[in-house]
Amino acid sequence: MSGLDVKGLIAGYGPEPVLRGLDLRVPEGGLVAVLGPSGCGKTTLLRVLAGFHPVRDGEVRLGGRLLAGGAAHVPPERRGIGIVPQEGALFPHLSVAGNVGFGLSRAGRRDGRIGELLALVGLSGYEARKPGELSGGQQRRVALARALAPRPGVVLMDEPFSSLDAGLRDELRVDVRAALRAFGATALLVTHDQEEALGMADLVAVLRDGVVAQLGTPQEIYARPADLGVALFVGEAVTFPGHAENGTVDTPLGRLPVQGSGGGTVLLRPEQLHAGADGVPATVDDVRFHGHDATVSLRLAGGERVRQRVQGPLGISPGDEVRVRVSGPALFFAGEPA
């Protein structure tokens, strides 16, 4: 058995645990993102995995080896786990080479490994610099090289791109993913940023109420969310209450085919709405331009407000009368009021 395995994990601080029977598997060589809102227990999970916080029940295994659970508690430094903390957290008095080589034996520091790792993260030639002489993005790259240096069984990354500007974050996400792949690393990333989780990871685990509400590929999580809560948390949504019967449900955007029956919530993604010559009448309330696309707020005849995602040249402005139609399948969550 390889990779990281977490079974029935219970851990926390007060009488009510934060993690309440969490199961999670990170396959060898895979990158799994744990996605959840602030305060849901992401950092607690990382602290437990790293060995900084005890488990109350359940177990943690790496490559089949029991790290925590029952009477076992392997100390952090013997777990074979690399950590990329928030903000990088480099040792300020050490050079880049000193930081990367920190967890290596003297022989390991001499065999060219530091240079290899710096090349992997795009920082060849920066060996002698001090962290204070690096940009925020470069510091995160050094932190990743430092975590990978002792060839850990898994690398844990705690919001590694927080407080970087959008362009740099994007570039770093691509480079970090490439470096992890090139290294063949098994990695777990925790983030509250859905774009980061969906864009970077092989698998996304949505953390809610102390358990994994859904584990799936980014496409599965987005297109086939396990329940309404996951659907609303991952991506933007347009929702209506509805009553499904004979494979269809009536909504303010017309009759839509759905699976399921009875009362519940119909969910569409904003990119499924299209303004044009056909469909139900609507008035443009607001247009928010994002550069690569725009979000258009529409008011339907019955007063319902919906959001539409538009790519390319816009050609509509507030006050315009348009018609809206829906493409692709609607999701229906029976028994789940919006």
Ligand SMILES: Nc1ncnc2c1ncn2[C@@H]1O[C@H](COP(=O)(O)OP(=O)(O)OP(=O)(O)O)[C@@H](O)[C@H]1O
């Ligand atoms: N040392 C502590 N003592 C008591 N409660 C704590 C402690 N650390 C965290 N908590 C609580 O445990 C819960 C989970 O916190 P945690 O930091 O794991 O969440 P998170 O998902 O990482 O949040 P964020 O995204 O804001 O970092 C929160 O309700 C928090 O207030």
